Amino acid sequence: MDLSGRVAIVTGGGxxxxxxxxxxxxxxGVKAVVINYSRSAGDAEKTAEELRALGAEAVQYRADVSxxxxxxxxxxxxxxxxxxxxxxxxxxxTTHFIPHPDLDALTDEVWNDILSVNLLGTFFCxxxxxxxxxxxxxxxxxxxxxxxxxxxxxxxxxxxxKAAVVQLTRSLALALAPxxxxxxxxxxxxxxxxxxxxxxxxxxxxxxxxxxxxxxxxKIATPDDVAQAVIALLENDIVTGQDLVIDxxxxxxxxxxx
Numbered sequence: 001m002d003l004s005g006r007v008a009i010v011t012g013g014g015x016x017x018x019x020x021x022x023x024x025x026x027x028x029g030v031k032a033v034v035i036n037y038s039r040s041a042g043d044a045e046k047t048a049e050e051l052r053a054l055g056a057e058a059v060q061y062r063a064d065v066s067x068x069x070x071x072x073x074x075x076x077x078x079x080x081x082x083x084x085x086x087x088x089x090x091x092x093x094t095t096h097f098i099p100h101p102d103l104d105a106l107t108d109e110v111w112n113d114i115l116s117v118n119l120l121g122t123f124f125c126x127x128x129x130x131x132x133x134x135x136x137x138x139x140x141x142x143x144x145x146x147x148x149x150x151x152x153x154x155x156x157x158x159x160x161x162k163a164a165v166v167q168l169t170r171s172l173a174l175a176l177a178p179x180x181x182x183x184x185x186x187x188x189x190x191x192x193x194x195x196x197x198x199x200x201x202x203x204x205x206x207x208x209x210x211x212x213x214x215x216x217x218x219k220i221a222t223p224d225d226v227a228q229a230v231i232a233l234l235e236n237d238i239v240t241g242q243d244l245v246i247d248x249x250x251x252x253x254x255x256x257x258x
Contacts, residue, residue: 001139001235004029007082009074011036011065011125012092014044016192017143020223021089022047023054024231032057034078036092038064057082065092065121068128075128085132089230090122090165091143098155111157118161119168126172126182134179141230142169142184146247149186162186166243173241181240183233188247190221215248 008025012018013035022033033051037044037060044060051058061077063070078085094117098105122142133140147153148162169184176182189211212219229246233239245251 001086001137001237002029003087003231003234006030006086006136006138007032007034007078007084008087008089009034009036009078009085009125009129010089010091011121013037013089014040014047014060016091017187017190017223017226018089018091019043019047019050020227021091021230022051022058024224024227025087026051026054026056026058028231028235030056030087032059032082034058034074035060036063036065036074038062038092064117065090065125066116068124071121071124072128075125075132079132084136085129086136086138087234088125088129088133088138088140089143090125090140092121093118093143095154095158098157100151100156103156106155106157110155114155114157114161115164118158119164122165123168126168126176130176130180134176137179139181139234140172140176140183141233142166142182143226143230144169144184144186144243146186146188146245146251148243149245149251169243170241177240181233181237183239183241184243185226185229185233186243186245186247187221187226188215188245188250190223190226192223211250212248214253215250216253217248219248221246221248 010022013022014037035044048058063074096110144165145162147159148166153159173182
């Protein structure tokens, strides 16, 4: 896929991986990026300004991806404004930090909150965008997590939701072929503001350093590293139904349980 002149929606596009992906899309020559957000209005506007400075059209759009009516309205607004939709990057996500042995903390509310955004939100966006993406011969990239493949992650519910996203990617790759390609990326630890806010700057820095030492490449991913992989999957017309792990090689190591 030549991204020049294309129109994209990036959910959770104002911060972190979403912001980096939006910027990479602008640098790749897209015509316009719709930057979806649910709470970070200021960040979404700043990202939109960055994209405009790079020569792309950009508009921020508030929608909770777990609300299908809002998702449909977002896709409809995009097509009404730009006349097409070529790319969908499902980056919006949420979690709860719960130690895995604490099963009692995995309440119905926690499960519903995580699955409604991470899994259903991804599906709602794919379903709403599919008719226009078919017309354009477009592509979807879903942002999953290394937690989908290992017994790790911020909580069991989060890991399950991301494993479901990987399987959803495979299923949609078949269901939407040959017009639409669907792939996913599974980052390991990514150095983001969200991570620092969750644990504090010092604790986050210490965890990042320890994690980096435990990877073959001796470093952790940046949001732009993940964005680079997203763009690669968008541009490669022969790849579909695949999940690309981005974690400095940590996933290939044997990790003893004791």
